[in-house]
Amino acid sequence: MKITPMTQSLVLHFGEMGSRWGLNRTLGQMYAVIVLTEAPLNADQISEALQISRSNVSMGLKELKSWNLIKLHHIPGDRKEYFSAPSDIWEIARTLVVERRKRELDPTLSTLRDALMEQPSNESDEYAQMRVQQMHDLMEMVTLWTNEMQGMSSEKLSALLKLGEGISKILDVKDKLLLR
Amino acid sequence: MKITPMTQSLVLHFGEMGSRWGLNRTLGQMYAVIVLTEAPLNADQISEALQISRSNVSMGLKELKSWNLIKLHHIPGDRKEYFSAPSDIWEIARTLVVERRKRELDPTLSTLRDALMEQPSNESDEYAQMRVQQMHDLMEMVTLWTNEMQGMSSEKLSALLKLGEGISKILDVKDKLLLR
DNA sequence: TACAATTTTCACAAATTACTGAAAATTCAG
């Protein structure tokens, strides 16, 4: 599959960014080409577009699947598998946030809980445990939020984000509001 | 500096996590030991606690500085520099979010803008540009939010996060609220 | 069931990233 210069430069950029996003270069490039192309693509097309080996594409697709970032299609009369990204960009964002939480927060939360169960052996352990408690509480709140986010429609999510600076005002009058 | 078994296991965990957090293993470990220790530490203490070379600590501290994650102290009569983490965990979280945005979102936002300036050369470019526009709008909203967050007091941030599932309800009545 | 098409796995190679010790640079007390 040929790729236009515009797509090409976006793909390269998302490759660079991939590594900063907890994915990696190739994964970033692969997802870029999938997101930017309307028609679902098969592995060979991706391999050709990015000039990477077929086996690398296979491994990348496996990982994108584990992130729930791609949809699988079958074309009648064609044995190949075709892949596309959700057409709703909010769905992609929601998935990314939730999956990153799974990878970045959940394991830590569980380690923090373990540490809190232990008996502090001296003063410095006591201080450490206090900090662990703070981190734990904060991360738990973030987890609640991402769960909430997971169940939100794209419209609602968009409305929430559009609040932007309005969020402070809303917080100020929240109590008043919830009383009625 | 000696390290208790509890701190030791937390340090190891944050090392593992460091890589998923856009830092790296050593940076994660270094920050863990700084966060979990009440007294400010000097480079030699960190080097000893983590069993890594002094030069590695120096590079790590440089990076932690660039993330604005550590505070610098001077102890009278001692030429060494001492480092600590903010005592307010919310401040740490706020900094992390803002710094990650700088590294993960800002460069992409600028690339997306560039792509939007280009003249689409054919239909597939038109589709790509449409997606780029969507991504751009979403990321811009996130940027607004993180800016908002940067200016929020820890108390307010905590209140916002505690809303948790309440956020949906608030959204539902937002318009009513803002009218009065 | 047989077999061609397709996908996945995996051992090794290539590329990237992280770590070290030695040397250079900086800092500051006297």
Place this chain on the structure above:
DNA sequence: CTGAATTTTCAGTAATTTGTGAAAATTGTA
């Protein structure tokens, strides 16, 4: 200003991560 204490830099090496081709496994059709 001197020189000891301290920090930083950097070239080389070590460790980790990523990519490949060949072979194995799976899939689906005739």
